[in-house]
Amino acid sequence: MAAEHVIVTSTTDSEAAARELAAQAVEARLGACAQVVGPITSVYRWEGAVQTDQEWRVEIKTTADRVPALTERLRQLHGYDLPEVIATPIVGGSAEYLAWLSGETRDAG
Numbered sequence: 718m719a720a721e722h723v724i725v726t727s728t729t730d731s732e733a734a735a736r737e738l739a740a741q742a743v744e745a746r747l748g749a750c751a752q753v754v755g756p757i758t759s760v761y762r763w764e765g766a767v768q769t770d771q772e773w774r775v776e777i778k779t780t781a782d783r784v785p786a787l788t789e790r791l792r793q794l795h796g797y798d799l800p801e802v803i804a805t806p807i808v809g810g811s812a813e814y815l816a817w818l819s820g821e822t823r824d825a826g
Contacts, residue, residue, distance in 0.1 A: 720806030722815055723781050727791055728759060728772040728801050735773035741794055747787040748777035749821035778807075780822050 725748070729735050732755060739751035755773030762768070779787055781804075788802045807815070 719781060720808055721781055722807040722810075722818055723779060723784060723804040724807060725777045725779055725784060725787055725791075726801065726803045726805065727775045727777075727795070728757075729775065729796065730770070730772060732756075732773050734796060735775045738775045738791060738794055739777065741790065742775075742777045742779075742787060743821075745790060746822050746824060747783050747790055748779040749818040751775055751777040778818050780819055781806075783822050 725742075727738060729738060732753065735753040735755065739748075739753055742748040742751055753773055753775055756771045757774055758769065759772045760767065760769050777787065784804050788804075791800060791802050
């Protein structure tokens with residue numbers, strides 16, 4: 718059974734950029750809420766070399782059906798050539814919270 722709710726995670730190079738990604742996602746109703754975590758240290762291979770950088774993580778709570786649009790929006794806004802965009806299923810939680818999450822990712826009417 719596929720999860721109805723997910724956490725979409727991305728990272729970026731500044732707190733300001735992370736806050737902007739979070740705000741844009743929530744403003745567009747592509748996410749119900751978002752947290753900015755950081756700074757964190759990321760170690761990764763890029764263009765053949767191991768890199769270590771300070772980054773900020775953005776965690777956006779949304780519904781599974783909003784992931785494609787959210788992914789596209791993050792790609793449009795992101796400063797990275799290849800931004801991290803990972804959706805992790807939410808397999809449980811407060812029914813009231815998950816209902817709120819679903820409601821906040823629908824068009825206001």
